[in-house]
Amino acid sequence: MKQSVTVSKTQEMKLANAAKVVLSKFKIKTPKFEVKTILKKVIVPLASILLFIGLWHMGAKALFNVEADFKIQKALTDQGQEAADAMAACIASGDISCQPNTLPSPAQVWESFNTLIADHKVISADKLAFKEKTAALNAKRIAEGKEPITYTGRPSFVDQIFTSLKTVFAGFVLAFLIAVPIGVVIGLSETLRNSFNWLIQVFKPVSPVVWLLLVFMIVKTMTKDSNSDSAFIISFISVGLCAMWATLVNTALGVSSVDKDYINVAKVLKLGPLQKVFKVILPSSLPLIFTGLRITLSVAWMVLIAIELLAQSPGLGSFVWEEFQNGANDSNSKIIVAMFIIGIIGFLLDRIMLTIQNMVSFNKNATA
Amino acid sequence: MAYLELKNVNKTYGEGKNATEVLTDINLTIEEGEFVAIVGFTGSGKTTLVNLINGLLKPTSGQVLFKGAPVMDTCHERGVIFQNYSLLPWLSVGQNVAMAVKEAFPNEKKKFIKERVARYVEMVNLSPAINKRPMELSGGMRQRVAVARALAMNPEMIIMDEPLGALDALTRGNLQDEILKIWSKDKRTALLITNDVDEGIYMADRIIPLRPGPKATLGPEFRIDIDRPRDKTELNDNPIYKKTRNAIIEYLMGIGEERKATAKEIYELPELAPKSFVA
Known part of the structure; x- marks a missing residue:
């Protein structure tokens, strides 16, 4: 058993050597792995971004909790225990109508970014459709010396x-x-x-x-x-x-x-x-x-x-x-x-x- | 009539109480075709003297006459090679020279300018570097560009302000020969300012020491009666060379001693004993 292991190891080494020879023949230079540079240029900046997002997330969560507690407390003093329970359940369910208004978390911001992009796509498509629809009419209007109809959506x-x-x-x-x-x-x-x-x-x-x-x-x-x-x-x-x-x-x-x-x-x-x-x-x-x-x-x-x-x-x-x-x-x-x-x-x-x-x-x- | 003449020239910087008299009572005559060297210590007012002659500065009193007319402004007839090259760093070698050529020959065609630039860049052996910026050149190369720029304007008189001061001995020797070659070919008038007595003796017809400032003035002139072309290695054994060199150095050393003797202030050193860190 032991022997076979060593054999396979030497074979591996042979293979590796062969690969090296092939690489050198084709003049492919294996990129030098400089751990320090990678650490400096990639890992540290990445870590700082992650740290930033992490702190932001935690801070947003803390603010959210403060705001939520305040809301529940207010419901309790104004309307009684039942309303407070309903409010707590509503907040926990994530229903839009009762969410505390505070610093958004990174995930929410990312979601909004995607919403905005989607919104842009919808509006662009709308614009394009409008342009096609009015192309013939606009050409006629310009020929008559009138102002063309332009898109006036948001x-x-x-x-x-x-x-x-x-x-x-x-x-x-x-x-x-x-x-x-x-x-x-x-x-x-x-x-x-x-x-x-x-x-x-x-x-x-x-x-x-x-x-x-x-x-x-x-x-x-x-x-x-x-x-x-x-x-x-x-x-x-x-x-x-x-x-x-x-x-x-x-x-x-x-x-x-x-x-x-x-x-x-x-x-x-x-x-x-x-x-x-x-x-x-x-x-x-x-x-x-x-x-x-x-x-x-x-x-x-x-x-x-x-x-x-x-x-x-x-x-x-x-x-x-x-x-x-x-x-x-x-x-x-x-x-x-x-x-x-x-x-x-x-x-x-x-x-x-x-x-x-x-x-x-x-x-x-x-x-x- | 002398070609260039300085009559009782004084130059004072500042006014009133803060006035410092840099040059006092300068009298100098240079004939056409002559090569004159002025040697002096650093800070003795050499650059001020040069700027008075080329027209960048005006004398406080006295007169600077060029071909009999007072010098009011700079002019193309007097080419200047500055101490610190003064090349424009955003222009290439060729463009630096071309700028001067265009100014000196405003009515010539582009082809003439291009050829003239190429000729003078070639003359200082910089043709391969004609498209390089001054920053990419060595000190010696930069100085050669400055020489090419000054000479390409075809000046009647070349004024050189320690042109080779910052160069190594080998480049220095080559450029000295280069300048002498150009000077002797067209028999221009040349004024060389230097702090190197040997350089002065090798190149000039006359050497005039500048006594150190403030209140600097010119000392007695030394004629160099050595036939041209001079050979640097033979020069060392030439008796005239030895004699002149010793005389000039003795004179300059004498000034140095004088300066030391006139120093009045005595600095008393505080009595300090080294502190022992062992005990």
Whole structure:
């Protein structure tokens, strides 16, 4: 018996050796198992996610119990023992009508996420059907010079995300167009920098809400006779105005602190003023300008939610606010879904900016 | 008329109480086609002197005359090789040189510029690296790019501010020969600022020591009467070389001693005994 075991072992080894030979012949490199790297790059982040979900689950459960006890107690004092028992049974059965309203658990949030996706599919299918149905009629209406009939149903969660992205992009472009040229001009002239400094310092810390109200005052009057989408205009302008300060300050700093050696080169080569700006000053301050733009984009995304909420402009912000006002059974978990989506999109936007920065800038080691 | 002339030039940084006089009473004449070296200690105001001559700075008093006219601004006739290369890091080697060529020859066609860039990059043996960024190059290569950039503008006068200071001995020797070759070919005027006496003797017609600042001023000139082309290995046995070198070093050492002697402050060291950790 023992012998046979050893035989089979040697056979196994032979097989393994043969396999190694075959592998080396085909030049297949067995990936090096570095336990430490895997531990560092996979296991630890995974563990932290699990820990987060676990803590969240337990916290949600504790809050749920507190809320449930309170509900039962209230039924007991208001309506007596019978009602309290009925309430306890109702809560235990999971009936929607009597669930305590508190922090949703991870499972509930995941469920709501799936609901929202399913909802999006239904609405998209509906839209598509509507389009097909009205295609012939719309073609006729356009031929007659009339406005085509458009879909006016409620937007899905995914539609809201795209609306928000559109607003933030418009705001970001506005911030870019305002802040970079002004930053360059202010950076070039010390006199201008000193004379405009107070303005920047005063307006920089102003809250997004106040900007919104200011923009509202102006845009409301300006768009009085046009039928343009004033809610969108108000929200993107407010986003741009809130977010542009980081770019403005960084651009001015970058332009004013160009290495003196480069300025000397420009002088010795006798570059004209415009060429000096475009060929020497701007390229050398590009890393700082991009740092400013990255901050601008993340600030824009952050204030967007608050501004949409107040401006009644469609998007993730109004989605969150409507869900909060709605108070349906799964409203809380939908809000948490929106929270995660907002966070993830913000993170992705920052990564995109970082990639662009590394592509255009000579300073290749910019990091998060 | 002298080609370049500095008359009683003073340069002061700052104003009022904080004013420091860096250069005092500088008088210098350089004839056309001459190679002049200025040697001095670090921090003696060499770079300030260079910037006065190339037009980046203006003298507080006195005059800098170039071909008889006062220097008001930088100009393409005086090419500068900076101490710290000063290449633009976002441009490749070729683009760095091209930028200078385009400025010096604004009316030329693209083909002319491209050829000229290629020629000067080739001259400093950097053709394989023409598309590389300065960051990817070694110190010596960067300095060669700076040389190519300055020379591609076809300046009448080359001003070099410690151009080889940061290089190793071998690269240094090669570039010295390179610069001498270019200088002798077109018989340009050259001004070399250096802290290396041997480099000065090997390359220049005249050496002028700069007495250390503040209030730096030029010392007596030393003529180098050694025939060109000079051979580095033979130079060591040349009696003129030995004599001149000793004279210059003696002069510079003398300044150093003088400086030490004029130091007034006496620092008293506190009486401290080492602490015993054994007991």
